Amino acid sequence: MVPVQWYLLLAAGIFCIGLFGVLTRNDALYFLMSVELMMNAANINFVAFAWYYSNLTGQVFALFVIALAAAEVAIGIGIILVMYRNFGDIDVTVPTEMRW
Amino acid sequence: MVDAFAYVPAVVLLPFFSFLVALGAGKYLPKGGAFGGIAATAGSFLLSIWIATAVAGGRAYDETLYTWAAGDQFELTFGALIDPLSALMLVIVTLVALLVHVFSLGYMNDEGETGLPRYYAGLGLFTASMLGFVVADNLLMAFMFFELVGLCSYLLIGFHFREPGPPSAAKKAFLVTRFGDYFFLVGVVAVFATFGTAAFAGEGSFPALAEAALAGSGDVWTPGGLGVETWFTVVGLLVLGGVVGKSAQFPLHTWLPDAMEGPTPVSALIHAATMVAAGVYLVARMYGFYALTPTTLAVIAFVGGFTALFAATMGVVKDELKQVLAYSTISQYGYMMLALGAGGYVAAVFHLTTHAFFKALLFLGAGSVIIAMHHNEDMWDMGGLRSKMPVTYYTFLAGSLALAGIFPFAGFWSKDEILYEALVHGLNEPLLLGGYVMGLLAVPVTAFYTFRMVFLTFHGEPRSATARDPEPVRWNVKGPLTVLGSLAVVTGFINMVPVQKVLGLEGIDYLHRWLDNEWGGIEGLSSHHYADIGPYSSGYIAGGEVPTVLVGAAVSLGLALAGLGLAWRLYNVASPTEHTAKLGGIKDVLYNNYYLDELQVWIAYRTEDIAGGSDTFDQGIIDGVVNGVSSVSLAGGSRVRRIQTGLVTQYATMLTLGLIALLVVLGLNGGWFL
Numbered sequence: 001m002v003p004v005q006w007y008l009l010l011a012a013g014i015f016c017i018g019l020f021g022v023l024t025r026n027d028a029l030y031f032l033m034s035v036e037l038m039m040n041a042a043n044i045n046f047v048a049f050a051w052y053y054s055n056l057t058g059q060v061f062a063l064f065v066i067a068l069a070a071a072e073v074a075i076g077i078g079i080i081l082v083m084y085r086n087f088g089d090i091d092v093t094v095p096t097e098m099r100w
Numbered sequence: 101m102v103d104a105f106a107y108v109p110a111v112v113l114l115p116f117f118s119f120l121v122a123l124g125a126g127k128y129l130p131k132g133g134a135f136g137g138i139a140a141t142a143g144s145f146l147l148s149i150w151i152a153t154a155v156a157g158g159r160a161y162d163e164t165l166y167t168w169a170a171g172d173q174f175e176l177t178f179g180a181l182i183d184p185l186s187a188l189m190l191v192i193v194t195l196v197a198l199l200v201h202v203f204s205l206g207y208m209n210d211e212g213e214t215g216l217p218r219y220y221a222g223l224g225l226f227t228a229s230m231l232g233f234v235v236a237d238n239l240l241m242a243f244m245f246f247e248l249v250g251l252c253s254y255l256l257i258g259f260h261f262r263e264p265g266p267p268s269a270a271k272k273a274f275l276v277t278r279f280g281d282y283f284f285l286v287g288v289v290a291v292f293a294t295f296g297t298a299a300f301a302g303e304g305s306f307p308a309l310a311e312a313a314l315a316g317s318g319d320v321w322t323p324g325g326l327g328v329e330t331w332f333t334v335v336g337l338l339v340l341g342g343v344v345g346k347s348a349q350f351p352l353h354t355w356l357p358d359a360m361e362g363p364t365p366v367s368a369l370i371h372a373a374t375m376v377a378a379g380v381y382l383v384a385r386m387y388g389f390y391a392l393t394p395t396t397l398a399v400i401a402f403v404g405g406f407t408a409l410f411a412a413t414m415g416v417v418k419d420e421l422k423q424v425l426a427y428s429t430i431s432q433y434g435y436m437m438l439a440l441g442a443g444g445y446v447a448a449v450f451h452l453t454t455h456a457f458f459k460a461l462l463f464l465g466a467g468s469v470i471i472a473m474h475h476n477e478d479m480w481d482m483g484g485l486r487s488k489m490p491v492t493y494y495t496f497l498a499g500s501l502a503l504a505g506i507f508p509f510a511g512f513w514s515k516d517e518i519l520y521e522a523l524v525h526g527l528n529e530p531l532l533l534g535g536y537v538m539g540l541l542a543v544p545v546t547a548f549y550t551f552r553m554v555f556l557t558f559h560g561e562p563r564s565a566t567a568r569d570p571e572p573v574r575w576n577v578k579g580p581l582t583v584l585g586s587l588a589v590v591t592g593f594i595n596m597v598p599v600q601k602v603l604g605l606e607g608i609d610y611l612h613r614w615l616d617n618e619w620g621g622i623e624g625l626s627s628h629h630y631a632d633i634g635p636y637s638s639g640y641i642a643g644g645e646v647p648t649v650l651v652g653a654a655v656s657l658g659l660a661l662a663g664l665g666l667a668w669r670l671y672n673v674a675s676p677t678e679h680t681a682k683l684g685g686i687k688d689v690l691y692n693n694y695y696l697d698e699l700q701v702w703i704a705y706r707t708e709d710i711a712g713g714s715d716t717f718d719q720g721i722i723d724g725v726v727n728g729v730s731s732v733s734l735a736g737g738s739r740v741r742r743i744q745t746g747l748v749t750q751y752a753t754m755l756t757l758g759l760i761a762l763l764v765v766l767g768l769n770g771g772w773f774l
Contacts, residue, residue: 019756022749023756092748093748098746099744
């Protein structure tokens with residue numbers, strides 16, 4: 001039996017990788033993938049706790065998050081397409097119109 | 101039987117409706133809304149007479165009509181108080197207002213004035229405010245209508261606002277009376293703080309409470325453990341501030357001569373029945389309070405006597421018809437104050453009544469002369485108008501005889517009673533005796549300037565082209581003059597106290613009996629009661645009451661005739677000349693009103709430093725704080741918004757840093773790291 005802490009450590013590690021990607025990369029596609037990683041870290045937590053407490057709610061939640069992630073990708077890809085059309089680039093540091 | 105007292109609010113509201121009608125629809129009405137005003141004041145007049153007959157039928161009325169604010173300690177209300185005094189005053193005010201409205205047809209409409217709806221709206225509101233003041237059953241309501249009266253006088257004095265003089269005179273009237281009203285307002289607050297009520301009449305009214313407190317029973321608040329009587333004196337003097345301002349007593353009389361810039365009918369209304377009468381009426385209304393404080397009474401008497409003499413001397417040298425009348429008004433109200441201060445409550449109300457009629461008469465007569473003279477008011481351009489306008493002449497003469505106090509015209513009886521009261525009560529009181537002497541000295545001066553005015557205006561040879569061929573006046577001028585002229589002759593007969601005392605007749609002092617609740621009235625508001633609580637005892641000269649009456653009347657009549665005779669000698673000639681030059685330097689002093697205007701301006705300029713200091717405080721500290729707060733927010737905002745870079749990675753960084761900071765704070769608080 002693997003203790004639940006290891007799952008949590010794994011999830012924290014994956015989350016930090018995703019966070020690192022969001023903070024350091026400029027490419028919008030990398031952004032999308034990093035966000036996906038962070039979300040799956042959360043999913044691991046849900047499932048781990050569901051197993052630990054023998055409660056199915058966490059697993060149901062994980063299913064919801066997967067569905068949400070799919071929707072998010074659809075919208076994210078749409079945003080990236082529009083960005084490419086308007087700026088000729090998918091570098092997130094290029095569009096800075098929405099500032100002071 | 102319909103109750104007359106149910107229509108008390110209507111007396112006030114009718115002129116108010118005429119104000120609304122003239123204001124809203126005056127443009128579309130014939131004569132600029134004049135008929136609405138005439139109908140309203142006539143209605144009020146009839147209702148007032150009905151109310152007065154109800155009072156004569158032995159009844160009185162004291163009701164709270166509307167409570168507009170109620171607290172734990174006291175309530176603020178509107179109410180109506182009808183007793184013999186207010187019923188009499190209602191009749192006077194509505195009658196004079198009615199006649200002034202009719203006269204305005206001749207003075208304003210026939211003369212082709214513009215802005216008539218504004219004029220009639222002002223008259224309506226003026227009348228309504230004064231009537232509201234008269235029926236007021238508590239001091240706060242009285243104060244509110246007192247202020248409205250002041251506002252209306254401002255609007256009407258400044259009626260010809262396109263000329264330079266009237267707006268400035270209106271401002272002066274407003275500011276000077278406001279200065280007095282400021283003390284009045286403090287007095288009202290003091291009355292509320294002391295007694296918890298400001299009602300004039302009844303068991304729980306403030307004069308009754310004050311009486312109980314002085315008798316040692318009852319509990320009233322005084323600031324800082326001050327003695328009850330001292331504090332009542334202070335409160336009385338504070339309220340007196342408003343009276344001095346409105347009734348144009350020294351030293352706040354300076355607005356009144358300037359107020360002559362207003363249309364003449366307005367002057368008649370201000371001087372006879374409304375604004376100026378309000379001050380004296382207020383003292384009479386709360387006489388139950390004033391009678392308790394001898395110091396206040398002495399101050400009232402002395403100020404009144406001084407004003408009577410002081411204003412009379414200034415009237416002697418004036419060249420303009422209305423200016424002479426203005427100073428006579430100040431002087432006559434001085435007499436009323438003297439009477440009130442001397443414990444002559446009835447005498448003051450009597451003089452208020454007779455003066456209302458003869459002064460309205462004189463002003464309307466002056467208005468008639470001014471119409472005839474094409475709005476030239478200089479008496480040196482008149483002369484010889486007697487044969488050309490007989491109605492005006494004879495009514496004006498009746499008014500002048502009344503003003504000068506010549507037997508048997510109205511003014512003689514009332515002035516004689518005032519001087520008599522001041523004498524018999526003053527024999528033991530030096531201040532009062534001083535007031536009496538000044539009042540007596542003013543008698544020949546009054547007679548002199550009055551008949552100087554009459555002779556210069558109506559006698560002798562015409563001294564200008566307009567005086568040779570004056571413009572005729574119509575019925576709407578002559579009608580009011582005739583009514584008031586008759587009243588100026590006969591009003592004195594309502595109160596022939598000297599005749600009663602000398603001949604031993606009983607019961608012909610109708611006004612005394614009227615104000616003594618002999619027919620009806622409210623307990624505690626009678627001349628009898630005021631005499632009981634008043635501080636004065638009577639003393640007589642020449643051994644007894646009857647000789648005192650005779651000597652007093654003979655002296656004042658003799659002095660009046662002497663003044664009249666001097667005016668006759670100097671001015672009743674074919675072409676009179678100015679004799680004022682013989683006065684030398686005094687003439688300039690009198691002509692410039694003792695330089696009091698200059699003094700007041702000088703005082704006003706001395707306060708410049710205080711005003712400048714408060715301005716600096718206001719601009720620097722108060723506004724500085726407000727402006728400081730806004731500029732700090734502005735500057736802070738313009739710095740903080742720099743973090744909105746538009747770079748999404750930086751937003752993410754900040755989110756993360758914020759989360760970490762939050763975790764660290766929560767962790768430290770929760771003790772995770774220890």
